[in-house]
């Protein structure tokens with residue numbers, strides 16, 4: 075997978091050099107290209123923003139630098155087209171299901187903005203011939219889109235084949251479509267078996283895999299009911315057995 079990111083703060087993406095995503099890049103599973111938007115702002119001050127038409131607070135990012143920057147990225151491979159992802163508080167929710175959709179794409183282009191966002195004509199221009207998604211990582215307001223891109227790149231990158239390794243499957247993740255969709259993962263434990271008077275639940279030491287699976291599902295349902303009761307309402311009744319309904 076290729077990922078391009080255009081930003082006025084490319085240094086914001088240093089975390090993509092480390093850990094899971096960093097290793098995926100070293101192994102050639104993921105290819106990340108960072109671009110400084112100001113390289114396409116040609117005035118002496120390399121200006122990328124201006125006052126909003128119609129008045130109002132803040133500044134809006136000018137269309138010209140973005141258009142030239144996106145054109146330059148598209149020119150990198152004229153036989154392919156990236157899916158463009160625009161982080162914005164006004165976007166559709168970024169979910170595990172959307173992450174799974176994105177991991178199937180060979181090329182993603184993220185356009186994290188600052189100020190009040192990008193002149194709307196930019197995505198109108200590319201939306202006529204490319205897939206352009208406006209996406210939000212949650213119902214709170216950030217100062218810009220870079221943190222959202224870090225979140226999305228990690229959520230998508232960890233799903234790439236070979237990144238999590240054989241020891242870990244994304245199938246068991248909270249929210250993963252299928253059995254875990256709309257369910258939170260339950261508690262986890264490791265050695266020692268007793269720590270400051272707290273013991274590991276006996277069932278997890280039993281070696282009885284069927285009972286352990288049942289216990290984990292019960293704990294997932296309990297935690298979901300406690301922390302995200304609204305998700306229970308969205309549970310597919312077909313995935314609930316009579317034991318679940320007893321809880």
Ligand SMILES: N#Cc1c(-c2ccc3ccn(Cc4ccncc4)c3c2)n[nH]c1N
Pocket residue numbers: 161162163165186187188189190191209210211212213214215216217218219220222
């Ligand atoms: N994804 C996502 C986001 C953002 C976000 C993303 C991109 C930009 C660019 C600029 N801003 C600042 C801003 C713009 C408009 N209204 C208020 C603040 C951004 C915020 N905030 N909250 C989220 N969940």
